[in-house]
Amino acid sequence: MSTADRETVTGVPPGIAAAREELTPMLSQYADLCAAHADALVLFQVGDFYEAFCEAAETVARTCEVTLTERSDSTGDYPMAGIPIDNAAPYLETLLDAGYRVALGDQVEDAEAASGLVDRAVTEVITPGTVVEDDLLESGTTNYVAAVAAEPAGSTDADSGSSPTLGLAAVDVATGECLVTAGDPGTVAEELDRIAPAEVVVGPEVTGDGEDRETAATDFDPAAGDPDRTVHGHDPAVFERRAALDRLEPYLSAPERRFDGDAELRAAGAVLAYAEYTQGDDGPLAYVSRVRRYDPRDRLRLDAAAQRSLELFENRGLGASDTLFDVLDSTNCALGRRCLERWLRRPLVDADAIASRHDAVGELADRTLVREGIADALAAAYDLERLVGRVSRGRADARDLRSLYATLAVVPELKTTLAEGDEGGEAAEGGTPADLPRTDHLRALRDRLDELAAVRDLIDAAIVADPPQEITEGGVISAGFDDDLDDLRTTEREGREWVADLEARERERTGIDSLSVGHNQVHGYYIEVTDANLDRVPDDYRRRQTLKNSERYYTPALKEREEEIVGAAERADALEYERFVEVRDRVAEETERIQALADALAELDALASLAAVAVERDYVRPEIVADPDAGIEIEGGRHPVVERTEDAFVPNDADLPRGSIAVITGPNMSGKSTYMRAVALAVVLAQVGSFVPAQAARLPVFSRLFTRVGASDDIAGGQSTFMREMSELTEILHDAGPDSLVLLDEVGRGTATTDGRAIARAAAEFVHDELGATTLFATHYHDLTDLADERERAFNLHFTATREDGEVTFLHRVVPGASSSSYGVEVAELAGVPSAVVDRSRDLVAEAEAGADATPDPERTDRGVDPDPDAGDASLREFLAEEEADDRPAIEPADDPADGAEARSDADPSSAADPSPAADSGPADTSPAADPTDDTEGGLPRSVESELRDLDLARTTPIEALNALHDLQTRLENDDG
Ligand SMILES: Nc1ncnc2c1ncn2[C@@H]1O[C@H](COP(=O)(O)OP(=O)(O)OP(=O)(O)O)[C@@H](O)[C@H]1O
Numbered sequence: 011m012s013t014a015d016r017e018t019v020t021g022v023p024p025g026i027a028a029a030r031e032e033l034t035p036m037l038s039q040y041a042d043l044c045a046a047h048a049d050a051l052v053l054f055q056v057g058d059f060y061e062a063f064c065e066a067a068e069t070v071a072r073t074c075e076v077t078l079t080e081r082s083d084s085t086g087d088y089p090m091a092g093i094p095i096d097n098a099a100p101y102l103e104t105l106l107d108a109g110y111r112v113a114l115g116d117q118v119e120d121a122e123a124a125s126g127l128v129d130r131a132v133t134e135v136i137t138p139g140t141v142v143e144d145d146l147l148e149s150g151t152t153n154y155v156a157a158v159a160a161e162p163a164g165s166t167d168a169d170s171g172s173s174p175t176l177g178l179a180a181v182d183v184a185t186g187e188c189l190v191t192a193g194d195p196g197t198v199a200e201e202l203d204r205i206a207p208a209e210v211v212v213g214p215e216v217t218g219d220g221e222d223r224e225t226a227a228t229d230f231d232p233a234a235g236d237p238d239r240t241v242h243g244h245d246p247a248v249f250e251r252r253a254a255l256d257r258l259e260p261y262l263s264a265p266e267r268r269f270d271g272d273a274e275l276r277a278a279g280a281v282l283a284y285a286e287y288t289q290g291d292d293g294p295l296a297y298v299s300r301v302r303r304y305d306p307r308d309r310l311r312l313d314a315a316a317q318r319s320l321e322l323f324e325n326r327g328l329g330a331s332d333t334l335f336d337v338l339d340s341t342n343c344a345l346g347r348r349c350l351e352r353w354l355r356r357p358l359v360d361a362d363a364i365a366s367r368h369d370a371v372g373e374l375a376d377r378t379l380v381r382e383g384i385a386d387a388l389a390a391a392y393d394l395e396r397l398v399g400r401v402s403r404g405r406a407d408a409r410d411l412r413s414l415y416a417t418l419a420v421v422p423e424l425k426t427t428l429a430e431g432d433e434g435g436e437a438a439e440g441g442t443p444a445d446l447p448r449t450d451h452l453r454a455l456r457d458r459l460d461e462l463a464a465v466r467d468l469i470d471a472a473i474v475a476d477p478p479q480e481i482t483e484g485g486v487i488s489a490g491f492d493d494d495l496d497d498l499r500t501t502e503r504e505g506r507e508w509v510a511d512l513e514a515r516e517r518e519r520t521g522i523d524s525l526s527v528g529h530n531q532v533h534g535y536y537i538e539v540t541d542a543n544l545d546r547v548p549d550d551y552r553r554r555q556t557l558k559n560s561e562r563y564y565t566p567a568l569k570e571r572e573e574e575i576v577g578a579a580e581r582a583d584a585l586e587y588e589r590f591v592e593v594r595d596r597v598a599e600e601t602e603r604i605q606a607l608a609d610a611l612a613e614l615d616a617l618a619s620l621a622a623v624a625v626e627r628d629y630v631r632p633e634i635v636a637d638p639d640a641g642i643e644i645e646g647g648r649h650p651v652v653e654r655t656e657d658a659f660v661p662n663d664a665d666l667p668r669g670s671i672a673v674i675t676g677p678n679m680s681g682k683s684t685y686m687r688a689v690a691l692a693v694v695l696a697q698v699g700s701f702v703p704a705q706a707a708r709l710p711v712f713s714r715l716f717t718r719v720g721a722s723d724d725i726a727g728g729q730s731t732f733m734r735e736m737s738e739l740t741e742i743l744h745d746a747g748p749d750s751l752v753l754l755d756e757v758g759r760g761t762a763t764t765d766g767r768a769i770a771r772a773a774a775e776f777v778h779d780e781l782g783a784t785t786l787f788a789t790h791y792h793d794l795t796d797l798a799d800e801r802e803r804a805f806n807l808h809f810t811a812t813r814e815d816g817e818v819t820f821l822h823r824v825v826p827g828a829s830s831s832s833y834g835v836e837v838a839e840l841a842g843v844p845s846a847v848v849d850r851s852r853d854l855v856a857e858a859e860a861g862a863d864a865t866p867d868p869e870r871t872d873r874g875v876d877p878d879p880d881a882g883d884a885s886l887r888e889f890l891a892e893e894e895a896d897d898r899p900a901i902e903p904a905d906d907p908a909d910g911a912e913a914r915s916d917a918d919p920s921s922a923a924d925p926s927p928a929a930d931s932g933p934a935d936t937s938p939a940a941d942p943t944d945d946t947e948g949g950l951p952r953s954v955e956s957e958l959r960d961l962d963l964a965r966t967t968p969i970e971a972l973n974a975l976h977d978l979q980t981r982l983e984n985d986d987g
Pocket residue numbers: 652656658659660661662676677678679680681682683684685723822823
């Protein structure tokens with residue numbers, strides 16, 4: 011749905027606005043709420059339903075597929091549609107998915123107590139980035155709303171002398187996590203991709219709508235990394251410096267000194283203003299207790315392209331589960347899952363910090379029982395961060411407090427587990443409980459496991475074990491917690507017992523055996539006597555109700571008891587609510603400690619998950635080398651995701667000196683991309699703190715990782731335009747440096763071969779000469795392999811294939827050196843395409859290459875590739891030629907009419923330039939010159955030849971090549987016929 015569509019139903023619906031003078035008080039109240047929340051769709055509580063009216067009703071009915079009804083009152087007839095409040099979640103989700111922000115206009119006073127119109131107010135604005143309802147939030151995920159603000163013109167960054175132009179702040183409204191940073195538009199765009207907020211609020215200067223139009227960061231698109239991201243403006247006043255300072259005051263002391271420049275300050279102020287607005291504008295959000303500033307340079311920088319092409323969180327080609335995150339996620343609770351996600355989005359760059367995590371993962375990998383004990387204990391933990399968020403917002407119910415208790419209750423167990431030796435024996439662990447955990451990292455983590463005994467005991471003493479959902483109707487507070495409450499409950503209970511015994515007593519007193527005592531909502535308690543016994547009714551009975559065959563009575567004593575019971579119950583319910591809120595408030599006072607505990611539990615779960623994966627998938631601890639000149643050394647490396655689905659994954663080594671460029675060639679589908687990604691993923695995993703899928707690994711610490719995946723490899727992403735490819739390449743060429751790892755996969759593939767090849771070559775040279783980045787460069791442009799002869803730090807790797815029983819098998823093994831340039835033709839040959847076509851294709855490739863080589867290029871006179879394509883083919887073709895010597899019939903149909911042509915071609919490659927029509931088109935013996943009507947030239951029909959010429963082999967997959975060749979073959983056969 012377009013924004014324009016949405017605008018017609020947010021704000022005051024036109025039908026209501028038009029009838030402004032005649033509105034009923036209720037509609038008038040509705041119109042006021044709509045006007046005050048003009049960017050949202052207001053849902054208005056009427057009893058048990060949230061209603062919308064006029065055009066807004068039509069939208070709700072259409073979007074949520076609920077009935078549109080007609081309402082009539084003094085305003086006139088107008089449409090109305092509603093959703094049930096007690097089952098609102100699925101409808102709210104539908105509205106959010108359709109792109110709406112939804113303002114809940116709740117009744118904020120007791121409808122029965124209200125005199126006249128019930129007071130209503132917007133208690134919450136539900137938006138994609140600020141939902142807090144568990145029903146609408148995915149468990150274990152973080153849901154951020156972000157704000158981006160611009161640095162006002164003229165201010166400078168004191169530290170670096172450069173001028174960060176944009177500030178970025180993000181809040182998870184459910185947990186209270188708040189992050190703030192700043193940087194140039196590129197950095198902020200990258201951080202946005204990393205944080206992946208569901209919603210971005212942009213300041214007026216950013217979009218250029220405000221007074222500072224000249225400072226607008228016009229090339230900044232907050233939705234660039236994710237077109238599904240909701241982006242919009244908000245009240246420009248909240249982006250003002252003064253307003254931001256005031257807003258931040260309750261959240262942290264001396265806010266003016268806490269930020270690096272105005273942009274950060276404004277973004278932080280604005281995001282908190284927006285978060286408060288969505289939570290009903292009730293003032294500061296107490297549970298946002300940690301506003302954390304960070305520097306993007308403190309983490310391995312991965313932009314959206316890298317996250318996407320390395321398939322860290324999303325796999326557009328395969329199922330959603332085939333991602334690195336899915337491989338790593340063996341967490342046991344939502345806290346750990348979110349933590350692991352954060353780690354993977356922001357891997358570390360500090361060698362000591364990385365090694366410290368490796369220590370912890372190693373210890374947990376060794377101590378099986380401890381790891382399992384942690385997993386068992388944490389499986390009983392609830393989402394502490396969201397629970398404490400609800401407690402602090404005053405939205406937690408008694409069940410939430412019990413969940414909080416259950417989570418706190420695992421803490422002592424965890425501490426004991428961490429100090430326990432495997433098999434219960436210290437010997438097995440090599441230490442006494444006092445020495446355990448063995449690593450500093452786990453010891454520090456254990457010390458952060460705050461038992462919060464007072465909070466835990468308070469909840470346990472106050473709240474019954476299995477409380478009801480409602481907190482206002484009693485049954486929530488445990489007996490023994492409050493004397494007054496106990497007295498009231500005793501009065502109530504004794505009263506009920508007295509009534510329960512009344513029947514027996516009255517039967518005895520009156521002699522009426524059929525007399526019964528009952529209760530109903532309208533009349534309360536009564537004594538029922540059938541008509542046949544009315545003459546025995548005592549004098550103190552007062553008539554309450556006459557039924558068909560009986561009369562109902564009460565007595566003054568019964569009435570008195572009833573009043574006592576009802577009074578005690580009402581007061582008890584109210585007192586319970588009061589006590590409950592007190593308990594909740596006391597828990598809320600410990601918000602920061604609970605959040606700190608949540609962090610510790612989350613880390614423990616994430617570490618245990620990494621350890622479990624390391625054990626289960628046979629990962630090894632990488633040695634982290636802090637030396638800035640160290641390169642990548644991996645022995646027997648595997649791709650963590652592909653190895654799950656490939657039965658026989660072939661491990662490969664990687665030895666990439668720092669600043670080197672490996673040019674990787676090989677046929678399509680031979681494993682180039684998988685290899686490059688496996689190397690990059692080993693780096694990412696190691697810097698996350700994980701072990702890596704390899705036999706051994708020595709890795710340096712990189713600070714940036716760039717990927718550029720060729721157009722055709724990213725088609726599933728729908729972003730395969732050459733323009734995008736080039737702009738990503740531009741970013742790399744601008745920003746990569748010696749501390750970067752760069753993956754270039756078939757760069758230049760998205761355009762004409764000559765241009766593509768030239769760009770690939772120039773980019774490779776630039777990366778090597780100017781940037782010094784450690785680079786893996788997969789390409790089908792074979793002539794790039796001569797870079798190894800020309801550049802000191804360039805070398806070649808290639809992938810090979812074999813053939814068995816006429817079938818090509820990729821070995822998926824990387825070996826040193828360059829490989830063949832014309833695999834498409836090889837595959838065609840193996841598939842049995844007539845030799846005439848194969849040979850002609852080969853010649854055309856050679857011609858094209860010769861043409862390209864003929865281009866004057868003073869730097870390339872010593873080109874190391876033999877222009878003869880056969881001579882340059884070091885892998886597949888030679889390998890296959892040997893095999894074919896033993897097994898020739900398998901690749902050539904016995905009656906192949908092109909036998910002669912192949913023999914000739916093998917003997918004299920130049921013969922294709924002077925073809926014999928007899929070889930190509932059967933018995934005909936006319937020459938082209940002899941027959942001017944003949945459509946052949948060079949032995950092939952012209953149309954076939956021109957089609958062959960137009961084939962862009964570098965952009966053709968084997969299947970496409972086969973199909974194309976099959977078409978050509980059919981055409982030739984038809985011509986023959
Ligand atoms: N080391 C390996 N062991 C086993 N199977 C592998 C290995 N590497 C790759 N494969 C399999 O081969 C398929 C193709 O690999 P990959 O996409 O890396 O090839 P490629 O050479 O990059 O192809 P293209 O040039 O067409 O992009 C993978 O999807 C995987 O199934």
